[in-house]
Amino acid sequence: MTGAVLLQDVHFAWRRGGFALTVPHLAIATGERVLLVGPSGAGKSTLLGLIGGVLPASRGTVQVLGQDLASLSARARDRFRGEHAGIVFQQFNLLPYASVLDNVLLPLRFAPQRRARAGGRHGSAAEARRLLSALALDGGLETARAATLSVGQQQRVAAARALIGSPEIILADEPTSALDQDRQRGFLALLFAEAARAGTTVIVVSHAPALAPQFDRVLDLRQVLAAPAQAA
C-alpha cells in the first residue's frame, strides 16, 4: 500500500541561487504523526513546500497519496493541495478582517470534495463549530474578527481550518512556536485527537525537539536532507 508521502531522489534549488536541498528518500505512512526537527535555515519550509506542491522539484519524485505531483500542472497541484492537505503556519494564519467562521470555512471554497465531506454548504458551518469547540474555542468567538483573537486562539482556529473536511494530510510549519510551553502540548493533543478521528497523517516541522514525545516518529532533518549544499 502506498504511504501518505514518498520522496525519492528529490532535488530542489531556488531559482535565484542560494539555497538547494536534496532528499534521497523520505516515506511517511498513512495516519503517521511525524516530527521533522532541524535548525532554522535547514530547509524545513522548503520541504513542506515540496510536499504541498507549491514548489516543484527539479529532479526526482514527490508522491502524495500515491499521486506524482510532477505529473500535475501548477493549477492542478494547487487544487490537489486544497483538497488533500490542511496547512498550519507558525503564526498569521488567518485573514484578520474576516470572522473566525469565515476563516475556518475558507479552504472549502477551493475544494469541493472537502466541502462535501464537511457536510456541504449548509452542514459545513456546523462542522466548523464542532471543530472549534473540540479545539476548546468558545462558541461566542465564531463571529469575532480573527484579528481580535489571542495568538493561542488564532493557532487553534488555524488548526480547525486545516482539519475541516478531513483532508488526508496536515502539514504544519512551527505551529506551536508562538505558544508558551504549556499550551504547546495542549495544542498538539487537540490537533492529534481530531486528526485521529479521520486517520489523518500529521507532518510537523520544528526546530524544537521538546515536542518529540507526542509523535510516532521523529526525524532529524539533517539526516533526511543529504548534503543540503549551499550553491555557489
Place this chain on the structure above:
Amino acid sequence: MIRLAALSLRNRAGTAALTVLAIAVSVMMLLGVDKVRTAARDSFASTIAGTDLIVGARSGSLNLLLYSVFRIGNATNNVRWASVQDLAQRPEVAWTVPLSLGDSHFGFRVLGTTPGYFEHYRYRNGRPLVFQRGAPFADLFDAVIGADVARTLGYRLGDPLVIAHGLAAAPGAQHADKPFRVAGVLAKTGTPADRTVHVSLEAITAIHVDWQGGARIPGLTTPADAVRAMDLTPRDVTAVLVGLQSRLAAFRLQRWVNEYAPEPLTAILPGVALQELWGLVGTAETALAAVSVLAVLTAVLGMVAMVLATLGERRREMAILRSVGAHASVVFGLMLTEAAVLTALGALLGTASLYLALFALQPLIDARFGLFLPLTPPTPREVALLAGVVIGGTVAGLLPALRAYRLSLADGMTVRT
C-alpha cells in the same frame, strides 16, 4: 470570494474611500467639462437662430458675423437704404431687420433697429427675446436695454440715458441734447443682446441730424421736438438680418446679394459662419478637456499606487489563500477586481455628484452666465467616457495584479520578509 474581497476592502476603508473620492472628483470634472463645453458650443451656435441670412457691406464672413451678431469690431462700410429696400422686396424674403451700429453707452453698444428685431431675433432653440419689464420702443427716444446693461448700470424703467457718439466716450461727443428713456428691459439670454442698448433706426438718424463725418457741426443744435417733424429715414445701415419664406432659397438669395450690382454686398449663412468662428475660439475647450483627462489619469495613478502600497501588508493574505488551494491567478483576479471596483465606484459617485451639482446650480448658472446646462441623461459620448475611465482603471489595475501574481508565485505559502 466576493464577500471576502469586500471585507478586505472594508478593512482598508479609509484609503479606499479617499481613492474613490479622488476618482469621483476627477470624473466629475471630466464629465462637467464635457457638459459645459457641449452647452457652450450649443449656446454659441444658437447665439442667433431663425435668421437665414445676414447681409452687410462686402467683407469677410467672420467680420460680418462679428460686428453684426457679436458687436465686435466695426463694419468697413455701410449698406445703402435703397439696397435694404431692394432686398426686402425680393420674393424669397419674409422679413428684414436692419441693424445700425456705431454708437455706445458706457461701453455698451447701441443698436438701432426696427421693432421687428424683438419679434424675429431668436436664440437657443428658437427662443424669442422676452421683456422682463416694459415694452418695445413706442416713442422716438425710447430705448430697450439688455439684462447686463440693466444690472451693471442699475437702470430701471423710465430712467434717462444719453448715448455717446462713437465707441469711445470722448467728452463732448455725447448726444446730450437728445436723451433717451428706458422703455424696456430684456430678460437674460446669454447672447450679445444682454449687452446691447436697443433704439429705433429713426432715433439713430435723429441724434445725428447735426453731425457730419463723425463730428458735430459747430453751432448747430436742432431741438429734439423739431427733429420729430423731420424725415428720419436712414441713409444707410450697418447690416440686415433676413428671414426667408423657405430656407431652400438661402443659397439663391445669397448669390443674388453677392452679385448685387448697385453696391458690393456680402451675405452669410449665420449657422455656417458660427461654426467657422467656433473652430477658432474652440481651441480653449480642447485644452480644458485635455486637462480634465489628465486629472482622471492622476486619480487612476493614485489608485494604482494605493493598491500597490497595500501589497506588502497583503502578502500574508495571499500566502493564506495559496495555502488553502488557491492558484496565484485567484490573487491576480482579486487585485484586478479591486482596481475595477474602486474605479467604477469613483465613476458612479462622480457622475451622481455632477448631476446633483447640475440640479442645484443650473438656474444660477443660467441666470448668471446665460449658459444653459441641460439636465439630460448621459449622452452616448459621456457613457463612452465613463466606460473609458473604468476600463482605464482596470487596465491600470493590471500593474498591481501582475505584481501580486508574481509575488504570490514566488512566496508560495511562506512569506519572506
